[in-house]
Amino acid sequence: MKKSLVTIYDIANKTGYSATTVSKALNDYADVSEKAKKRILEAVEEMKYFPNSSARTLSTKKSWTIGVVFVESLGIGMKHPFFNEVIESFKQSVEVHEYDLLFVSRNLHNQKKSYLDHFRYRGVDGVVVVCSNTEDQQVKELMEDALPSVVIDLNSDTSSVVFSDNWAGSSLAVNHLYELGHRRIAHITGHRKTFAGQQRLKGFMESMNHLALDVPESYIVDGDYFSEEGGYRAMKELLSLPSNPTAIYAASDSMAIGAIECINDHGYSVPDDFSIIGFDDIALSKFVNPKLTTIKQHTDQIGQKAAELLLKQINGKQKSAEEVQIPVELVVRESCKAL
Template identity: 50%
Template sequence: MITIYDIAKRTGYSPTTVSKVFNNYNDVSVKTRGKILDAAKEMGYLPNSHARTLMTKKSWTIGILFNEPSGVGIRHPFFNGVIDSFKKTAEAEGYDLMFISDNIGGKSSSYVEHCRFRSVDGVIVIMADRKDPGLQELLESGIPCFLLDFESSQAGTICSDNINGSFLAVQYLYELGHRQIAHISGGTDTFAGQQRQLGYEMAIDRLKLKRREEYITGGGGFFSVESGYEAMNRLLDLEQPPTAVLAAGDNLALGAVKAIRNRGLQVPEHISVIGFDDIEAAGLVYPGLTTIRQNVQEMGSRAAQMLIHSIETVRAPESVVLPVELVIRDSCRAI
């Protein structure tokens, strides 16, 4: 079994310096760190987690609180991509991940109890219910937390520029000649849904278009294909249906396209559709879905970096808003 003493002998550095590298001390130069890590990799060294925990007083474990109400869970491409990117960055820094719930072994408990039972060093909160009292307890517990798509003064947060994304979409449709632009909302119970609807409303007002309440609709599901399908059918039943639709998520947009086709209409010949997220399916369907792209990899990686920084140093909560971009494909046309 390879030990730090073997690596010290191979590299010529002291066992103390080798130990500091594996425990992420910041008083080791980049050059020295690189040589030690290269040697460790060549020799097949695996650090002893128990010894590392005793030395650093840390568990080297990050909790993931994922409480998404639709039941889709991490199967949704957006959440899957964020968690995958977060995982890669956290693991590169030596951290393991585990999911946090309010149930341990069939016994009801709080998130805080679970976190303390597992001795996690910090928690990334993804798609939490803002009405959940357990979340507020967690934020007040002193355990380092970082929130995705959320507003809080008690923890660091990261999100895409949802407002500007919707604005870009409506502006693009306006430039194509559309004046009757509807919005399939993801609902105002979520931060992203609220912000994207706000961006739509701001664009309608700024472009001096008539605001029509019946042009803002959602379904019973949460950012789902079924919800988009139901909402689009309501829009098509209007006396004056829209000529273009901004959906607050790509799954909503795909459901809208299905509803349009089931009415014997075509996209974009009869109705233009824009989504939000740029999931993989957006570029695979026909016609290709014009959408607002979120940088999923950047979001997950930045969230991991910032949470780890808050675990390892004392710092005030920081909020980051990532830029988005309009991806033009074939689901919109000029009129």
């Protein structure tokens, strides 16, 4: 005989509270006493009650779903080391509050739809956008809409945003190399269309100017979209100069790793011939040879803060445009040496 599902009426009979009070306790209403909540939640656990998702949606006026837009330019999707860690942290933070994540494409019923159209169709409660491209029109449309949203790794005055202190990270990198005696410092940039690339370049230039260090135009080399291949190509360009830099600050660990590979392939070594510093502190940076000195982004804090900002908007039923900048730190390993 099939066992019937436990309902809130069964919980009410078990605890002596009304079905309305049980429902309020399950949805964490403030007008239910802690004693009542405790008793009801104990009964829920004991009786193995699972709320019906459709009923829960009707009673709370929420879908309990958060949409995810994930836009990265390398074409590697969730394999992207930085974004992967951030999304995992965000996921863990919203799961505690019983939200599910919905990843979408722009295809809906075999028709091209905008992200915003897709999320409206799905009825999500809010959206997290993980994107680095400042010119993505679909993302701009989302950021400007009334739907609660939080954007990671971009800046905006129409949506809540969370990003690392890219400028300060560049300053830490330049000052570390300066303290080691380096004066000829080159920069492998991230793509100029990306917010992080722009900010890290700005931080580099202003820090170099502050230290009264010359920056030849040839010392600023485009590493494309933060890839190992981009770092390799950029380093090859730097090696062809008549006057080589002694140190290179790459705007990502992946580019720094590509630069190290290029240096090795051309018969030089790190840090004996060139000092290299990266940005991100991806897992691989501890295992390359030599271990990479880098600027650490706190991906756990970025994901947690993004979740906090989005849930605040969803629960308050009001979109907000808050900006949170997460501090970074210098991690010294083996890829830089004193002159």
